[in-house]
Amino acid sequence: MSIERIVFAVAGAFxxxxxxxxxxxxxxxxxxxxxxxxxxxxxxxxGFCPLALILKKLGKQSGPAF
Incomplete structure (x- = not known):
């Protein structure tokens, strides 16, 4: 799952x-x-998203948006 999909899922859940x-x-x-x-x-x-930065540091694959 890419960073974008995780960000959208977490934002929607929140x-x-x-x-x-x-x-x-x-x-x-x-x-x-x-x-x-x-x-x-x-x-x-x-293009700045705190969750995307955290996920990048955790080694998740980035998609085209972040």
Missing amino acids: IVLSLVLAHFVSPYFLWFTAFVGANLFQSAFT
């Missing part, structure tokens, strides 16, 4: 998890949803 937590625990978890969305948005323009 968004769904934070929405569930916001519904059942506290609406403050929506800030986490906003953080993940903002990080995805900025990485589309800058």
Whole structure:
């Protein structure tokens, strides 16, 4: 699995998890949803993704985006 697919899977899981937590625990978890969305948005323009850097250091194969 390439870095891009892992990043998309983790981001999607974090968004769904934070929405569930916001519904059942506290609406403050929506800030986490906003953080993940903002990080995805900025990485589309800058190419900088903290998770991608971590995965590269762990030896995962990079695809064309990162």
